[in-house]
Amino acid sequence: MSQPTIRALILDDYAHNAFREAHIERPQPQAHEVLVRVVASGVNPIDYKIRSGNAPYAMPELPAILGTDMAGVIEAVGADIKHLAVGDEVYGMVGGVRGLPGSLAEYLAVDADLVARKPKNLGFREAAAIPLVFLTAWEGLVDRAHVQAGQKVLVHGGAGGVGHMAVQIARALGAEVFATVSPGKRSIVEGYGATAIDYRDEPVAQYVNQHTGGKGFDVIYDTVGGQSLDDSFAAIRLYGHVASCAAFGTHNLATGSLRSATLSGIFVLLPMLTGVGRKHHAEILGYATRLIEEGKVKPLMHPQRFSLGEARQAHDAVEQGTGIGKVVIDIA
Structure with a gap:
């Protein structure tokens, strides 16, 4: 008896970097996997970087099916799975x-350690917008910097994908939150309860004096990299903690080191790439579900909808950064 087939987008080569729609065999879950009927696929910058061959540390063997985030319904469970059900x-x-x-x-057969029950008060589209950005923000603020x-x-880049999650998580933990944003996005971070800082108009020394009496911030989460990370070393308090999910350039660490500051690099893909720490990602998503159901965290959504056949347009929307909010592709 032949296996049922499913629709999927296949990437055949990085040079051409176009998706090909295909019908492939429906996957079967292994012992520690669940088979999920995918309803929505969230798009992150890493997705278009992989598609265009600009993420050598993460790129799959081709042909490959891309798509980092998802929300869906479990259709079958592997033999070893007890905590999740059809x-x-x-x-x-x-x-x-x-x-x-x-x-x-x-459909997708996925390691059960990488998924958690989605929040009851979110639809699938909104849920698919959460995982990568929430995990990245939580790893920096909670796992590393232990925000109190x-x-x-x-938060540098407080209206961005990781940034708007970091602002909300820090607020939920009871911190006083500040965020650098461009003037047009000021209302976004203020809506989440943060004080907006216009990084183009306000020099570092000025906002450090204004908001911390010159002492520096206790914790800084840099989601931008480059100059923002250099600015973080100048804005952190003595013995403070800088976390960055964008620390991939070359930097002079002297400014931060002279303050005995800690720098934590955050690379959220590691559990997927190495197999180490996957269960912790499911745990963090459990915290996400709780905070979302308590009304403390909400994703900012890009208003435009994209079907599976429009995945390339969805990637382009993220790459061009023209829209505000998380881009999601409707699969079902």
């Missing part, structure tokens, strides 16, 4: 990187 609505950062098929397909109530936290 019919559960789940979300997670699941694949689209070396060795793991992604979410640009109607009452601390002053600065």
Whole structure:
């Protein structure tokens, strides 16, 4: 008896970097996997970087199915799975990187350690917008910097994907939050309860004096890299903690080192790429579900909708950065 087939987008080569729609065999879950009917696939900058061959540390063998984030419904469970069941609505950062098929397909067999039950108060589209950005923000603020109530936290790029999650997580933990943004996005971070800082108009020394009495921020989360990371070393307090998910350039660490500051690099794909720490990602998504159901965290959504056949347009929308909010592709 032949296997049922499913629709999927295939990437055949990095030079041409175009998706090809195909019908492939529906995957079967291994013992520690669940088979998910994918309803929505979230798009992140890493997705277009992989597609265009600009992420050598993460690119899969071709042909490959891309798509890092997803939300969907469990259709079958592997023999070893006890904590999830058929019919559960789940979300997670699941694949689209070396060795793991992604979410640009109607069905996906995924390591059960990479998914968690989605928040009941979010639809699938909104849920698919959460995993990578929430995981990245949480790893920096909570796992590394151990943000506490009452601390002053600065987020660079507070209206971006990771940034708007970092602002909300820090607020939920009781911190006083500040965020650098361009003037047009000021209302976004203010809506999340943060104080907006216009990085183009306000020099570092000025906003450090104004908001911290010259002492510096307790924790800084840099989502931008480059000059923003250099600015972070100048804006951190003595013995403070800088976390960055964009520390991939060359930097002079002297300014931060002379303050005995800690720098934590955040590379959220590691559990998917190495197999190490995957269960912790499901745990973090459990915290996400709780915060979202308590009304403390909400994704900012790009208003335009994209079907599976419009995945390239969805990638382009993220790459060009013209829209505001998370881009999601409707699979079902």
